[in-house]
Amino acid sequence: MSDTDEKPVQRGLPGRKAQAARNDEIILSAAREVFLAEPKAPISAVAERAGVGISALYRRYPGKEDLLRTLCYDGLRRYNAEAEAALRNSGGWEVLVDFLQRVVDADVHSLTVHLAGTFTPDDSFLPEVLRAGELAERIIAGARESGRLRAGVDAADLGLILESCAAITLPDPARTAQLRRRVLALLVDGLAAEGDLPGPPPTPGEFAHRWQPATR
Incomplete structure (x- = not known):
């Protein structure tokens, strides 16, 4: 650096x-x-x-858990910082698109995809977790008010979109970033599409079990 x-x-x-x-x-x-x-x-x-x-x-x-915990905590803080930046610089539908692009480019959710369950979170995460939820709700509310957001989309759906993009990994970082942006563009179009979505959005805590270390 x-x-x-x-x-x-x-x-x-x-x-x-x-x-x-x-x-x-x-x-x-x-x-x-x-x-x-x-x-x-x-x-x-x-x-x-x-x-x-x-x-x-x-x-x-x-220990390793301390390092993993700090790494993921920093990722959560970066997520919140990108959300706050998007909310400052745009509004309505645009803030949703800007936010998703920012977080995909920051590669925050690779930490979730790869490291969930490898350490035990502690209470230090709670304020940032709550803040992340509040920011996601604000972003979704603005997109909904714009009239462009698909009916039935929930703030919890954003995590699914971001993890889907983070799952794309190639040896070439530039190509990885390009394909993640490509898939995100397809998913953003789905956020504005018409028609009912199959099943309800993720419920609070539905994926929480992933953060509990596997029993050895």
Whole structure:
């Protein structure tokens, strides 16, 4: 990551804290690459990918679950940030399309597709989870008011759309992004189509079981 790509939080920090923040970004970026490729990979693979010693990694993250939890928590925060950005910059139907494009491009839901069930979430997730629900409801409400949203579409349906796009993965990242945008365009057309949808939308908590680690 270049100096121009640093997150605002790093600017103005004392030397050691700034370096620690940069190291943490490097570790999380490496963890994302490693665990999306192989969720069962050992934490040592993250240290190797990040170019840091295993002891340095353990000082920041006592165990693999802590690292996975932080990775997914950051993904949830990114989802909310993209939703808020879409709500600021557009309205009605356009905010829905902008939001979906933003989240697909940010590749947030790959974390859900690949890492659900690999760690136990804790209460620290709750505020961001509730915020995500509120933002999704606002986005759907605006699209519904525009008159273009298909009858029966619910905020919970957005997760299905985003996970469907995240499931598309090829060795070439550019082609992956292109095909995800292509599929999203098809799905967006479905959001504006006429006709009844088969079955009800996902119920609250219907997919919650995925986040419980499998019994060994």
